[in-house]
Amino acid sequence: MADEYLVDAAEYTYRPFEHQGFSGGLLLATPKRADRPRLLVKHEMPCSACCEFMYSRLAQELQLPVAEAFLMKVSAKDEKRFKTPYVVGITYLEGLQRFSLEEVQQSPQLVHEYAGHYALAAMFGQADLVQMSRTPSGHILSFDFTDCFRLGDLCNVTMFQNTDLFLEPYLIHILSAFNREDFSLWLNAGESVVRKHLGEECFTSMAVGAYHDTLKRFCLIPEHRITEIAEALDKIYPVQISVYFEEYAKILKRKIRYYFKTLSP
Numbered sequence: 001m002a003d004e005y006l007v008d009a010a011e012y013t014y015r016p017f018e019h020q021g022f023s024g025g026l027l028l029a030t031p032k033r034a035d036r037p038r039l040l041v042k043h044e045m046p047c048s049a050c051c052e053f054m055y056s057r058l059a060q061e062l063q064l065p066v067a068e069a070f071l072m073k074v075s076a077k078d079e080k081r082f083k084t085p086y087v088v089g090i091t092y093l094e095g096l097q098r099f100s101l102e103e104v105q106q107s108p109q110l111v112h113e114y115a116g117h118y119a120l121a122a123m124f125g126q127a128d129l130v131q132m133s134r135t136p137s138g139h140i141l142s143f144d145f146t147d148c149f150r151l152g153d154l155c156n157v158t159m160f161q162n163t164d165l166f167l168e169p170y171l172i173h174i175l176s177a178f179n180r181e182d183f184s185l186w187l188n189a190g191e192s193v194v195r196k197h198l199g200e201e202c203f204t205s206m207a208v209g210a211y212h213d214t215l216k217r218f219c220l221i222p223e224h225r226i227t228e229i230a231e232a233l234d235k236i237y238p239v240q241i242s243v244y245f246e247e248y249a250k251i252l253k254r255k256i257r258y259y260f261k262t263l264s265p
Contacts, residue, residue: 005053005232007089009072012039014081027081029089039070039089043081046160047151049088050233050241055124055145056090057229061221062214064116065141067091071236084157086236090143096133099140101197110140112210115194117142119214122190123252124148149248150174163238171244175251183255184262187215216260219253 012029017040027041042048049071056069072087079085104110114132117140121130127147132140146152151174159166191211198207226249230242 005057005071005229006073006235007036007039007070009074009078009081009087011036012089014041017041025083028092038092040067040092041072041082041087041089042146043087044083045146045155046084046086046157047154048146049086050237050245051148051151052088052090052145053233054229054245055120055148058124058218058221058226059120059142061225061229062116062120062217064120064214065113065135065139067093067141067143071232073235086160093135093141095136096141097136099132099134103134104140105198108206109138111198111206112213113140114198115207115210116214118190118194119211121148122186123215123218123256125150125186127152149245150178160238163240167238168240171240175244175247178248179251183252184259187256187259212260215256219256221249223250 009029011032013032014027014029017026017028025044027043029039029041031038042052053069053071056066059066060068068091070089070091072089074082074085074087099110104114117132118130120126120142124145125148126145128144130142131144132142134140154170159170191208194207194211195204198204227246230245230249233242233245
């Protein structure tokens, strides 16, 4: 694959995929070449592509299991397939299974992954329910990241068509509110859920440690690496979107560092 972040929509065939959710109608994309994976395609909400892509790629930086997301390049002849020009393809994983908290408690690896996904949800402002499944290989992954990074209200395509009048002021407003907010409430809420779900005393320290470890490791992602990932969005979005994610990450790192300063020793 020539571009690790971008695939060509023309290189797939499509059929509807049955699903109910905030993201709208989904498509299942089958590659015309056998060496590429099938993709679950989101295209109806303008915020889906950027949120799914950034969440997936940042989770990978933290070595937490997620389905890899690709931005999709849409040519003029393929535009009619999609509701918006902002299209994301998420690697379609078969054989996902439900799991129990008892299964999680039996494995340090699953405790780490379970707590880590709640840390991601807190950091990235996931407004929807945290959804997880277990893969056939035994890992826990989370999915469905459209309503994250405080961009769930960015659902009108016209906002992207006048960046100076609508999009840029809107994004500046979100970042300003984020910068002023006591974000420890989000981080404490995520930790509380982990404690509640894995609340037996013998698991609590391990789970909370895994939760905190994910927060700390996010702060260690080099700024240039976040910039590289975010700038991939420039291939389909106005540049203001990649700048937003870069600034979001900088604010988030400051807030995480402050959060640890406030914890009792």
